[in-house]
Structures are given as C-alpha cells and as structure tokens.
Amino acid sequence: MEKFRFLTSGESHGKCLTAIIEGVPAGFRIKTSIINEELARRQAGYGRGGRMKIEHDTVEIKSGVRFGKSTGAPICLEIKNKDYENWQDVMNTEHLDYPAQDVIKKIEEKSFTTVRPGHADYAGAIKYKLSDLRDVLERSSARKTAIEVAVGSVAKQILREFGIMGFSHVIQIGNVKLDFYPKTYTLIKEKAEKSDVRCADDLTADRMRNAIDEAAEAGDTLGGKFEVIFGNLPIGLGSYVHWDKMIDGRLAQAIMSIPAVKAVEIGAGVDAAYLKGSQMHDELFVKNKTVYRNTNNAGGIEGGMTNGETLIIKGTMKAIPTMRKALATIDINNFNPASAHFERSDTCAVPACAVVAEARAAIILVDALLSKLGGDSLEEIKARYEF
Ligand code: EPS
Numbered sequence: 001m002e003k004f005r006f007l008t009s010g011e012s013h014g015k016c017l018t019a020i021i022e023g024v025p026a027g028f029r030i031k032t033s034i035i036n037e038e039l040a041r042r043q044a045g046y047g048r049g050g051r052m053k054i055e056h057d058t059v060e061i062k063s064g065v066r067f068g069k070s071t072g073a074p075i076c077l078e079i080k081n082k083d084y085e086n087w088q089d090v091m092n093t094e095h096l097d098y099p100a101q102d103v104i105k106k107i108e109e110k111s112f113t114t115v116r117p118g119h120a121d122y123a124g125a126i127k128y129k130l131s132d133l134r135d136v137l138e139r140s141s142a143r144k145t146a147i148e149v150a151v152g153s154v155a156k157q158i159l160r161e162f163g164i165m166g167f168s169h170v171i172q173i174g175n176v177k178l179d180f181y182p183k184t185y186t187l188i189k190e191k192a193e194k195s196d197v198r199c200a201d202d203l204t205a206d207r208m209r210n211a212i213d214e215a216a217e218a219g220d221t222l223g224g225k226f227e228v229i230f231g232n233l234p235i236g237l238g239s240y241v242h243w244d245k246m247i248d249g250r251l252a253q254a255i256m257s258i259p260a261v262k263a264v265e266i267g268a269g270v271d272a273a274y275l276k277g278s279q280m281h282d283e284l285f286v287k288n289k290t291v292y293r294n295t296n297n298a299g300g301i302e303g304g305m306t307n308g309e310t311l312i313i314k315g316t317m318k319a320i321p322t323m324r325k326a327l328a329t330i331d332i333n334n335f336n337p338a339s340a341h342f343e344r345s346d347t348c349a350v351p352a353c354a355v356v357a358e359a360r361a362a363i364i365l366v367d368a369l370l371s372k373l374g375g376d377s378l379e380e381i382k383a384r385y386e387f
Helices: 032-043 082-086 101-110 121-128 134-140 142-160 185-194 202-217 247-256 269-273 350-373 378-383
Strands: 005-009 016-022 059-063 075-080 165-173 224-231 261-266 285-287 290-292 311-317 328-330 337-339
Touching: 005 142, 016 142, 032 059, 032 142, 032 350, 075 142, 121 134, 142 165, 142 350, 165 185, 165 202, 165 350, 185 224, 224 350, 247 261, 247 311, 247 350, 261 269, 311 350
Parallel strands: none
Antiparallel strands: 005 016, 016 075, 059 075, 165 224, 224 311, 261 311, 285 290, 328 337
C-alpha cells in the first residue's frame, strides 16, 4: 500500500476542487502561501485562455494541519472555483422538480452533444451512458490539475525537509525547440521561472510566443515538450523486485496521466534507440571514496531505482482538443455529422503542464521516500535519514 496517497473531487465549473491526502507524518511545516505560489505558477503561461483571467486559485487547508504543522491526520485541501458564480444553475447538485424557464434555458445553452475529437467526450459518453457531454467535460477537464498541484506542493514541502528539490522548464512548443541550454540547472531554473513560456532562452521564448500567436489567430492549438528535474535524491527510491515498484514506471504513469500528455521519457529517452551500449551507459568513477559519473543518460534511474544522479524526465503534450477551428465530428444525439463543440480554450498549456508534471513527480517521490523511511513524525523520520 502506498504511504502518501490522495483522492480529489470536483468539476471544472462546480463549487470547488477538493483533495484528501493521507500519509503525511506529523511535524512537517505546511504553508498555505507556498501552495498558493505553486497554484499561481500553474495558472501563468503565454497562450492560456479566458478562464485563467477569471480564476485566481487559492487553497484553503481545511484539516490535518495545526499552527502550520501537519498533525498526522488526513489533510483536506480546497480550491474554490470563482467561475461557479456563473454556473450555479447549470451545475446544481439537486434534482429540479419544476425548473423555471430561465433555468432550463441556461442548462440547455450549456448542454452539448457534438464530440470534441481528442477529448474524453466520445468514449466518456458511451462508457457512462451520458447524453449531455457537459457531464463528461466537467470532470475530464484539465481544471482538476489545480488541486493536484496543491497536493504536489504538500509533497514538495515534505521533500524540501530532506533537501530534495525540483523544477520544470519547457523545451519545445509546436515546432520551436530549445537548442541552447544555459550551463547549469540553477540558471535554467532561474530563467525558466521568469519566462511566461517557462523557456530558459530568451530568443527561443520569443519564437515560442510567435508560434502561439499564429496558432491563436488561426483558431488552432499547440502542444510541446517539457522537462522535469529533481536533484539531491537518495539512492534506492523504488525497487527492481516487482514491476509496480519500479520508480521509472511509477513516474511515467503519474506524468502520462496528465490530460493531453502522450509520451514520457527518462534520461536519454527515445534517443536511447540510437545509442550503442558503450555510448548509453554512464560509467562510474571514484575520487576520494566518492563515486561520480561524467554522463547521465540513465536520467537518475537504474533498475527501477534512483541512483543518486539528477532525475531527468521529459514529457510530451499534444495540442489541446478544445479549439475554435472546428473539426469534423458526430453529434451523439443522432449520430449525424457535425462540427466539434467550442466554448473557450487555451491556445497552449505546455508551461502549465510542466508545473503539473513537477507536482505529479513530487507525489511519487515523496511516497517512495516516506515508504522507504517509515515512521510517523518528522523527528523519527529525520533520525533515519543520512544527509
Ligand atoms: C483549465 C480550465 C478550463 C480550460 C482548460 C484547463 O477552463 P474552461 O473550461 O472554463 O475554459 O481552460 O481545460 C482544457 C483546455 C481542457 O481541454 O480540458 C485549468 O484550470 O487549467
């Protein structure tokens, strides 16, 4: 069983997004302001749509933390959807016996039956036997990644007690690739954090913004690639003994399941196909009894375990399927040809996706760390950790 686990609930235009986290030992400092900073990072990004102008995501810690420290009890987090104000009638949880005409009109206006190709609409409607695609959209929307970033922030705040930190940056948007990497991770992080496309090179960032503008003008959307980096990890998170304990597999699942992510790579990733054994594997050397390597094609994982090197994960996000340029589709009401539904959307959410991936990686890493160390309090756990 997992040590750090959580469930979320909430719809895109419902009252709120909620998470309950179990497995946070007592004594860890958990700050609302730090969670809010992470939420703001997810909301930012050139190419995001109208919704981000409505929302200013902030979290409320509802339980499990007292005077800024975890008590060992489950932690409940909540983010209110500001947009709910405009959707109260449409997202009402109660059965309506005699709805007023204006309420019926509002509900009908927000109902739709024309499937968005690439989204969850078609399979979701068939699977759950839902005739209004609104019911599929509401939970399948990437809106729920807001509360996941809040959970990830709790995970990051725990990891930080052990000196483990991570960041993310964007390496491709559409066909614009980052070819020039600043020399150190510190520099990449600093530059990416200041960039509205999370790109560590100014010229590439300009080209990315242009590509987003062009796509927006054409009513189209853009995908891309991002990198998540975590440093200072101890050796031996994960295990080779069973397939479901391998940390690369767990990280891949966590990132692949972010809406719109189509590929996850660790270290050399897909380029490993081209590398000979002599080129791929990171040789070990020793100096003053300290082991070191000159390369990191493994991306910090060997045999399903962290190996003490920097963890490097790449993720590929497809272009968002909700788009102004309507694609050919069907109406699930009558199975006639139709144009796909469009409300509003982001042109590009790759920078946001990178922040979500960072959170998902932190959740897996903290679970592996707490599972390895055991214990119920920070004091107990720290005593078992070699810094
Ligand atoms: C999102 C909120 C959504 C979308 C986006 C992610 O808001 P709305 O649906 O009200 O415009 O902007 O979701 C998608 C693009 C999608 O396809 O699911 C958010 O908070 O990140």
